[in-house]
Amino acid sequence: MSEALVSLKKIKLGGLDQFIYLRTKNIENPILLYLHGGPGNPIMDLFRKKHKSLENHFIVVQWEQRGAGKSYSNKISKESMNIEQFLSDLKDLIKYLREKFNKKKIFLMGHSWGSFLGILAIKKYPELFHAYIGVGQLFDMVENEKLSYKLTLKKAYELNDQKAISELKTIGEPFKGMNPPYNSPYKRGYKSRICLFYWMYRFGGIFYNVNYHKNYKGYLKSLLKIKFLFYFPFLHKEYSFIDKYKIVVGGTFSMKTMTKEILNVNLFNNDIDLKVPVFFVMGRHDLNTPYLLVKKYFNKLNAPYKELFCFEKSAHMADIEESEKFNDLLINHILAKIIRS
Numbered sequence: 001m002s003e004a005l006v007s008l009k010k011i012k013l014g015g016l017d018q019f020i021y022l023r024t025k026n027i028e029n030p031i032l033l034y035l036h037g038g039p040g041n042p043i044m045d046l047f048r049k050k051h052k053s054l055e056n057h058f059i060v061v062q063w064e065q066r067g068a069g070k071s072y073s074n075k076i077s078k079e080s081m082n083i084e085q086f087l088s089d090l091k092d093l094i095k096y097l098r099e100k101f102n103k104k105k106i107f108l109m110g111h112s113w114g115s116f117l118g119i120l121a122i123k124k125y126p127e128l129f130h131a132y133i134g135v136g137q138l139f140d141m142v143e144n145e146k147l148s149y150k151l152t153l154k155k156a157y158e159l160n161d162q163k164a165i166s167e168l169k170t171i172g173e174p175f176k177g178m179n180p181p182y183n184s185p186y187k188r189g190y191k192s193r194i195c196l197f198y199w200m201y202r203f204g205g206i207f208y209n210v211n212y213h214k215n216y217k218g219y220l221k222s223l224l225k226i227k228f229l230f231y232f233p234f235l236h237k238e239y240s241f242i243d244k245y246k247i248v249v250g251g252t253f254s255m256k257t258m259t260k261e262i263l264n265v266n267l268f269n270n271d272i273d274l275k276v277p278v279f280f281v282m283g284r285h286d287l288n289t290p291y292l293l294v295k296k297y298f299n300k301l302n303a304p305y306k307e308l309f310c311f312e313k314s315a316h317m318a319d320i321e322e323s324e325k326f327n328d329l330l331i332n333h334i335l336a337k338i339i340r341s
Contacts, residue, residue, distance in 0.1 A: 002026035005059070008238060010070075011096060013089040014080075019070035020093065021238070023048065024059040030130065030339070031097055031106040032058035032330075035065070035090075035114030037136070039081075039262075040254025042069040042247070043320075044238050050323035057331050059101060063093055067257070070243050072250030081257035083120065083265070090121055094128050107338075109133040112289060112316065113258075116141075119267055119274075126275035131338045133330065134280045135319045136289045139297045140266040147290050148205075149196055155203045155287070164199050171195050193259065197288070200316075205287025208315040268297065277305040279334050281326060283314035 007022045021044055032054065036042045042064045054060050064071040066089055067081055094106060107130050110118030115134040122132045138144060149168070156164035171192040200206055239247070280298060282291045291310055298308045309329065314321035 002028065011093075013092045013096075014066065014085060016066060016076065016080075016089075017071070017073070018066060018089065018093075019064045021048075021062040021064075022059060023055050025056050027059060027101060029057055029059050030335070031061060031101060031103055033061045033063065033094070033097065033106055033108050035063065035108070035110040035118050036068070037112030037114050038068060038251060038254055039065065039113045039258040040068040040072075040251040041113075044069065046320060048238075050320050051327060053327045054330065057335060058107065059097075061097060063090075065089070065254075067254040068250050069247050070239070072246040072253065074249075076253075078257045081254065082261060083117070083258075086117055087120060087124060090117065091125060091128075094125075098128075105130045107131055107133065107335075109135065110137075111319070112136040112138060113262070115289075116262065116265075116267070119272065122274055122276050122278070123272065129276045131277040131279065131334060132274075133334065134278065135282075135326075136286060136316045137280045137282065137294050137297075138289050139268060139272075139294070141263045142266065144289060144293060145193075145196075145263075147293050148200065148287055151287050151290060152196060152199050152203060152205065155205070156199065159203070164202070167195055168199060200287040203287065204285060204315060206316045207321060208283060208285040208313060209321060268300065272301055274301065274303040276303070277338060278303045279306070280308045281318050281329070282308070282310050283316060283318035283321065284310055284312045285315040286318070288316040 002025060004025050005022055005027050009020050009022065010017050011020060012018075034047060036047075042062070044062055044064070047062060051060065066086060067076055097106060098104065105128060108118050108121060110116070110132070112135075115136060116138040118132055118134060119137075119139070122129050149172070153165070153168045153172075156168055197206075278301070280294060282289070282294050284291055295308060298306065311318040311322045311325060319326040
């Protein structure tokens with residue numbers, strides 16, 4: 001008889017209280033650990049709603065990372081917010097999950113910043129993973145920022161959006177010839193990143209179906225379906241009032257403390273020769289981690305097995321916008337292929 005599990009649990013990772021959310025219809029299922037984006041941007045409720053069918057086939061684990069959501073605390077030092085610490089926390093978490101469920105390996109899924117962390121994890125600890133699934137995959141933040149800026153400005157001209165053109169041109173200088181350390185002050189660079197993200201979102205480059213330049217009825221429909229779930233943690237039943245405050249404060253804290261280090265890392269400078277199967281899922285309209293750049297790096301990547309999937313009706317949140325297609329891919333293709341091979 002199968003045993004189901006639903007648990008929101010606090011555990012110690014790297015000496016810090018951090019939260020994980022576990023859901024499955026059968027604890028004998030393989031483990032799927034999800035690394036959220038940001039840094040500092042957990043989507044606990046939205047991920048659960050869109051990927052409920054995965055619980056029939058996996059022990060689905062969401063981890064609210066150091067400094068994010070429920071795992072935020074004003075006692076966390078800025079010095080501890082670094083990539084090596086996150087990798088150490090992740091290893092502690094995987095050790096806990098393997099021991100709790102008596103598993104040798106797990107499936108790892110990362111989105112955006114989580115995909116960056118995910119590649120580093122499978123590079124450093126390949127023996128811990130069945131396979132890796134990257135959504136909105138990030139490799140080189142500098143090249144990524146350049147192309148994101150170029151494509152977003154191009155979109156602004158296509159739509160003749162003068163406000164967008166003016167703002168994007170104003171922040172344009174920090175994105176020209178970006179080689180660490182950057183010429184512009186870090187604070188200005190952070191503000192520029194927020195401005196660029198805003199226009200990517202407005203042009204449907206984050207959620208393709210949430211586009212201010214589409215017809216108004218279509219926009220409202222998409223807004224109610226997606227935007228409120230994603231941007232308003234106040235609707236999430238898993239969070240207390242204090243947790244909702246932590247999401248906002250923790251998101252800002254995580255971005256400000258982590259972005260500078262992330263901007264200085266190019267994964268291909270680290271010799272990306274991976275020892276586990278990798279699967280990338282990209283949205284065709286993604287302006288944040290553009291498909292063309294991911295395809296370029298995918299072709300250079302060495303792995304025992306690799307596949308790249310492009311979803312045509314989504315942007316940066318491909319697994320959310322086309323969740324049924326994504327879930328089918330994960331269950332009937334990736335899981336079947338790895339477990340049977």
